Amino acid sequence: MLIKTIFSGFGGQGVLSMGYTLANTAMHEGKYVTYLPSYGVEVRGGTANCTVVISDEEIASPVASEPEFVVAMNQLSFVRFQSILQSGGLLLVNSSLVNTSSARGDIEIISVPTSELAEKLGQIKVANMVMLGAFIKATSIVSFDFLIDHLAEILGEGKSKLIQLNKDALETGYNFIKE
Amino acid sequence: MKRLMSGNAAVGEAAILSGCTCYFGYPITPQNELTEYMAKRMPESGGIFIQAESEIAAINMVLGASVAGARAMTSSSSPGISLKQEGISYLAADELPAVIVNMVRGGPGMGNISPAQSDYMQATRGGGHGDYKTIVLAPSSVQELADIVPVAFDLADMYRNPVIILGDGMLGQMMEPVEFEHIKKTKDYPKDYILTGAENRPSRMVRSLLFDTKEEEEHNWKLFRKFQRIENNEIRYETYLVEDAELVVIAYGIAARIAKGAIKRLRQESIKAGLLRPITLWPFPYKQIRELAKTINDFFVFEMSTGQMVEDVKLSLEGRGHISFYGRPGGVIPTPIEIARIISRHYYKSQKVRKS
Numbered sequence: 001m002l003i004k005t006i007f008s009g010f011g012g013q014g015v016l017s018m019g020y021t022l023a024n025t026a027m028h029e030g031k032y033v034t035y036l037p038s039y040g041v042e043v044r045g046g047t048a049n050c051t052v053v054i055s056d057e058e059i060a061s062p063v064a065s066e067p068e069f070v071v072a073m074n075q076l077s078f079v080r081f082q083s084i085l086q087s088g089g090l091l092l093v094n095s096s097l098v099n100t101s102s103a104r105g106d107i108e109i110i111s112v113p114t115s116e117l118a119e120k121l122g123q124i125k126v127a128n129m130v131m132l133g134a135f136i137k138a139t140s141i142v143s144f145d146f147l148i149d150h151l152a153e154i155l156g157e158g159k160s161k162l163i164q165l166n167k168d169a170l171e172t173g174y175n176f177i178k179e
Numbered sequence: 180m181k182r183l184m185s186g187n188a189a190v191g192e193a194a195i196l197s198g199c200t201c202y203f204g205y206p207i208t209p210q211n212e213l214t215e216y217m218a219k220r221m222p223e224s225g226g227i228f229i230q231a232e233s234e235i236a237a238i239n240m241v242l243g244a245s246v247a248g249a250r251a252m253t254s255s256s257s258p259g260i261s262l263k264q265e266g267i268s269y270l271a272a273d274e275l276p277a278v279i280v281n282m283v284r285g286g287p288g289m290g291n292i293s294p295a296q297s298d299y300m301q302a303t304r305g306g307g308h309g310d311y312k313t314i315v316l317a318p319s320s321v322q323e324l325a326d327i328v329p330v331a332f333d334l335a336d337m338y339r340n341p342v343i344i345l346g347d348g349m350l351g352q353m354m355e356p357v358e359f360e361h362i363k364k365t366k367d368y369p370k371d372y373i374l375t376g377a378e379n380r381p382s383r384m385v386r387s388l389l390f391d392t393k394e395e396e397e398h399n400w401k402l403f404r405k406f407q408r409i410e411n412n413e414i415r416y417e418t419y420l421v422e423d424a425e426l427v428v429i430a431y432g433i434a435a436r437i438a439k440g441a442i443k444r445l446r447q448e449s450i451k452a453g454l455l456r457p458i459t460l461w462p463f464p465y466k467q468i469r470e471l472a473k474t475i476n477d478f479f480v481f482e483m484s485t486g487q488m489v490e491d492v493k494l495s496l497e498g499r500g501h502i503s504f505y506g507r508p509g510g511v512i513p514t515p516i517e518i519a520r521i522i523s524r525h526y527y528k529s530q531k532v533r534k535s
Contacts, residue, residue: 020354024183027356035183035354060440060515062353 001056003141004064008049008081009073009094014128018071019050021132024154025142026054034062047076054141071135072098073114073128082107092135094127110138110177117172126169133173144174181356186321186346187212189357190280191220193328194252198364199278200226201244201251203237207259208292209348210282214254234259238266238279245275246385248373250332250364254280256348257298258289260306267341268307271402272387274372276335278328279313280344282351285510293510294348296434299487302343303461310399312406314342314413315460317431321355327458329362336368338409345460347483349433349512415458416467420446424453426477426526429468429492431457433512438481440515441522450526452479460488468495477529478502479522483511501529 005022009015016037023035037050051064066086072078073094079102082091087106096115103109112134114127121130136144147154148170152163159166184192191213194202202221204214214230221228227244231237237253244251255263260281270277283298285291302315314334318324324346331342374383389395419439421427430438435456445452455471457464468478478500480489489504496502505521507513 020183023354027181027183033183033356036349037352037354058439060443061437061512062349063512063514065514065516 001054002059003054003069003139004067005052005054005069005071005141006049006064006067006081006084007052007071007073008047008077009071011046011048013048013073014125015048015071015073016050018128018132019052021129021147021154022135022142023052023054025147025150026052028150028154029142029146031055032057032059034059036062047074047080049077049081069135069139069141071131073131074098090138092131092138094131096127110134112173112176114173117176118169121165121168121172123165123169126165129166129169130173130176133170133175134177135173136170137174137177144170180360181358183354184321184357185212185352185354186324186350187282187352188216189321189325190254190328190344190346191216192359193325193362194278194332195220195224195226196359196362196364197250197329197332199250199252199332201241201249202226203229203231203240203244203251203253205231205234205237205255205259207256209284209294209351210254210256210280212351213280213282234262235266238263238270241277241279242266242270242273242275245270245277246273246374248370248375250276250278250336252278252280254282256282256284256292257286257295260298260301264301264307267313268305268309268311269387270341271305271307271311271313272309272398273385274339274402275341275385276332276339277341278331278335278344279341280346283345283347285508291510292348294350294433294483294512295508295510296347296432296483297485297487297508298345299460299482299484302345303463303491311402312340312409312461314338314340314409314462315345316342316415317345317458317460318350319432319436319456321350321353322357324350325357325359325362329365333365334413338405339372340405340409345432347433348510410462413459414462414464414467416464417456417458419454419456421453421455421471421475423451424475425451426453426479426522426529427471427475428452428454428479428481428522429457429488430454430481431460431488434481434483437513437515437518441518444515444519445523445526448523450523452522452526457488463491463495465491465495468492469497469499472496472499476500477526479525480504481518482506484508
């Protein structure tokens with residue numbers, strides 16, 4: 001197993017922490033993992049993205065030229081990254097902000113209205129965790145129960161006050177996706 | 180317990196665990212996270228952190244700390260390392276230990292901030308003026324980056340010489356699981372040369388200005404003998420599937436890792452490729468590569484430059500075997516699939532030549 005995922009969106013949407021949380025979960029599960037943040041000539045309000053590779057064996061390259069999965073939180077990222085997705089790959093889009101009418105025909109698309117779902121929880125900032133919950137349900141790339149059980153450890157000390165909110169957000173996204 | 184950390188942060192943590200008490204830095208992408216990490220952790224661990232006014236100041240602060248007996252480190256990326264060369268030459272001349280981290284970026288000039296391997300020659304040939312060498316260590320994962328930091332400090336103290344850790348933008352930026360439990364300062368090195376105040380002992384002098392040509396010549400030969408000892412004792416490298424290989428890829432750092440991915444693919448297609456990965460770029464594993472040429476004819480060098488280490492491979496083989504080179508300079512990161520395709524094309528071409 002070698003799965004490459006690109007998380008993308010505006011700077012400030014929590015795209016990097018989505019990728020970091022996934023990578024950290026996979027590490028705690030004992031998998032090989034690499035996390036590569038984009039660090040180009042990024043600008044405030046511009047696009048941010050990161051690549052997470054998860055594998056059962058040593059990972060040769062942390063770069064994904066043809067990822068299996070893409071998460072696009074805004075229109076610009078959708079346009080930019082749908083073109084490099086593998087044929088038959090899965091694209092999760094933030095349908096609160098992204099219009100997918102120009103999508104490729106050979107990929108699967110799952111739309112998640114992250115802003116609306118997050119607002120129901122009273123905190124738009126957790127839209128990224130809503131998306132991550134949906135992503136994990138759709139891909140089964142890591143164990144959702146494992147993430148929930150080890151959430152405090154995975155999110156780290158800085159987020160200790162926000163565990164319940166993050167848990168609710170992850171579950172909202174997870175339950176949004178039908179079996 | 181494993182921690183998910185960037186290569187830059189991992190170097191910082193490993194340095195502190197290895198007994199580094201002085202860090203002097205100046206910001207440059209893609210190594211900023213190291214300076215950032217040290218700014219936070221050094222004061223916590225009782226060490227000294229200074230953001231210097233320039234790279235040149237930082238390397239001279241390292242010299243000052245080292246001459247006072249501290250384990251000192253600085254870090255930068257390519258253009259910043261060029262600025263530090265004067266100081267590195269002085270450290271080598273004064274026989275002072277120091278660890279210098281270079282997270283290489285595309286060049287020459289300002290270049291860009293993407294990963295590259297274009298500073299190989301600068302690192303392995305001394306880099307500054309004068310007849311000297313720096314020990315050069317080139318890890319290829321975040322864990323190895325952390326593991327190599329205590330080795331770098333030990334080699335620096337053991338031989339009283341600057342040691343370069345040669346990474347690249349990718350190794351610095353990417354996060355991987357790292358284990359730190361085994362990383363520690365192994366021993367204290369006796370330092371009978373440091374300047375601590377001459378109370379109750381004869382005074383000492385540390386200098387590189389030797390006007391007397393005879394004295395300077397003797398100093399150069401003394402350094403030369405030290406470099407010979409390093410060449411005899413400190414070569415480090417890794418091999419992968421070379422036992423039955425018909426073709427050996429030679430690559431280091433992040434490129435070796437990409438090459439390893441390519442070799443795994445090639446093996447599935449029954450192409451007998453193997454890998455030799457130099458971990459010390461100086462001293463270079465000349466003999467070990469020459470030894471391979473007894474049974475292997477085909478060598479394939481892959482670098483993220485237009486071809487620098489390939490010169491050392493040529494020196495190793497002394498005309499034996501056949502060497503091909505593939506390079507991607509300027510910050511481009513080729514994929515394992517791309518490298519596999521190129522090696523495979525080369526392999527079938529040389530098979531044909533052999534048959535005809």
